[in-house]
Amino acid sequence: MCGIVGYIGDRDATPILINGLKKLEYRGYDSAGIAVYCDEEIKVRKAKGRISRLEESLKDFYINGNLGIGHTRWATHGEPSDINSHPHVNMSGSIAIVHNGIIENYLTLKEWLQEKGYSFVSETDTEVVAHLIDYNYKGDLLKAVLDTVNQLEGSYALGVISKEEPDKLIAVRKDSPLIVGLGNGENFIASDIPAILEHTRNIYVLNDREIAVITKESVEVYDNYGRRVEKEVYTVNWDIESAEKGGYKHFMIKEINEQPRAIRDTLRGRINDKGEVVLDEISLIKEEISKIKKIFITACGTAYHAGVVGKYVIEKMARIPVEVDIASEFRYRNPIVEEDSLTIVISQSGETADTIAALREAKSKGSKVIAITNVVGSSVAREAHSVLYTWAGPEIAVASTKAYITQLVAIYLIGIYLAEKKGLIGEDQVKALTNELKTLPDKVQKVLDNEEVIQKLADENFNVRDTFFIGRGLDYAVSLEGSLKLKEISYIHSEAYAAGELKHGTLALIEKGTLVIALATQKELFDKMMSNIKEVKARGGKVVGITCEGSHEIEKVVDIPIYIPSSLSDFMPVIAVVPLQLLAYYMAVARGCDVDKPRNLAKSVTVE
Secondary structure: OOEEEEEEOOOOHHHHHHHHHHHOHHHOOOEEEEEEEEOOEEEEEEEEOOHHHHHHHHHHOOOOOOEEEEEEEOOOOOOOOOOOOOOEEOOOOOEEEEEEOOEOOHHHHHHHHHHOOOOOOOOOOHHHHHHHHHHHOOOOHHHHHHHHHOOOOEOEEEEEEEOOOOOOEEEEEEEOOOEEEEOOOOEEEEOOHHHOOOOOOEEEEOOOOOEEEEOOOOEEEEOOOOOEEOOOOEEOOOOHHHHOOOOOOOHHHHHHHOHHHHHHHHHOOOEOOOOOEOOOOOOOOHHHHHOOOEEEEEEOHHHHHHHHHHHHHHHHHHOOOEEEEEHHHHHHHOOOOOOOEEEEEEEOOOOOHHHHHHHHHHHHOOOEEEEEEOOOOOHHHHHOOEEEEOOOOOOOOOOOOHHHHHHHHHHHHHHHHHHHHOOOOOHHHHHHHHHHHOOHHHHHHHHHHOHHHHHHHHHHHOOOOEEEEEEOOHHHHHHHHHHHHHHHHHOOEEEEEEHHHHHHOHHHHOOOOOEEEEEEOOHHHHHHHHHHHHHHHHOOOEEEEEEEOOOHHHHHOOOEEEEEOOOOHHHHHHHHHHHHHHHHHHHHHHOOOOOOOOOOOOOOOOOO
């Protein structure tokens, strides 16, 4: 969602803010702006559209100062416009704020403030916060912000500056991510690490309702009662280059090619020399595992599709019933979650608002919660009982690739772990499974080495109007992800269907030339899949068949066969998704789309 960056020190704040905002472009945005303390005033520049438009405006009206805040906005209240862009200011312009989140009671507060004589120029909920801080300000900015957030309902990450106290920057958060970067004679705030990584590797991760008072020389953190909080410094240990394109045309193709490394990193330390799965992160003893009667997996988007794979795999391995829920629906159906349930939440960023809400719902009903996430110190990581990190590294492109594939690996580890603890698989079976897991990076690399086949397919078909993905069993689960990837970055209408359902209505959509991507990697379902492909061909569909090496029977029924390395059926989703990722990427490139920042989408969805 929206991106926040802030600076206080001795350097010119403007280029630091602009460059920081550029590092947050992956979060998705429709406008950008900065506010800088300059010549004893707060001067604001903001613009609808890309950051480049904001930069153009600064050429004529440059603002130079040592204190400032910046923002990239993804519209929630009010259309994308210059006026609705952040930062927002109070009526006198003495206070400026940036905000990520949604203020749920903003209309009530707005009406109350209007009665007090405040006027509004934007349609946003954020402007309410600026005026409310102004109302509460009595010479102490920290107290004014504390009093204000205690009146707010909803989610927020706030950066606040005032010309009355130009020696400080205030940062506070609830349900939206915010970090403080610790420098030498300067300090920073940001929504995410890439925005400040070129300046510092030492950060504080603010917890819910914590507020930081930041000067160029110090950072003091308080709880919502104004009591000092001692924070532990977190040192970022990944390279700054890992947040850059590294010679690739787009972040997405770079991240697709990083998947073999990401798989190895996620497995590292979790399979010992005996071939056993070691998950010290999971605080469930054998007796607790034996009492689990049901598992809930809840997530959004791509992470949800990883959860669908998880249902198949965990039920098969651990013989525990699994329900998979879209997180935005989970708590609203009043799920029957009990103390003998286990809930697994999956979120790349660890800040997905709906997933956090589902986590809290499950905990409130007594369920143990395991989080699978890529971000250390994120909200789901802190609030879950246990957390299994996917060491994918920074994922910048909006369309998730390496985060998804490492989520699958984490799910496999959990499935094997639960099955072994329940005594359902023996030592030899565990070793066979883990040995196969360790072969996946090389098999994914083999698909990547053959990407020219997929690129050619994309170049020949990028003008299609509709595309359908079909599969059975785990291939259907992978089809869901392949379809999402194609539609979100190429804007081609795409749907995924369980192949056995074709005759129940979907075949009506197949006409001559319709592109159909058919996955046939599940050995026990291969013959049935061949029958489904024949049904599509009989209606004139153009079928691309993706199957395992050696399965040449598919050539009799498809137009274009694509072969990928074989693995155990349960592990094939890791390999089978890669050609689908590549197809989506090259289709989008051929159509001239903005691959890394698809329209209307955001990387980290931190509002419901």
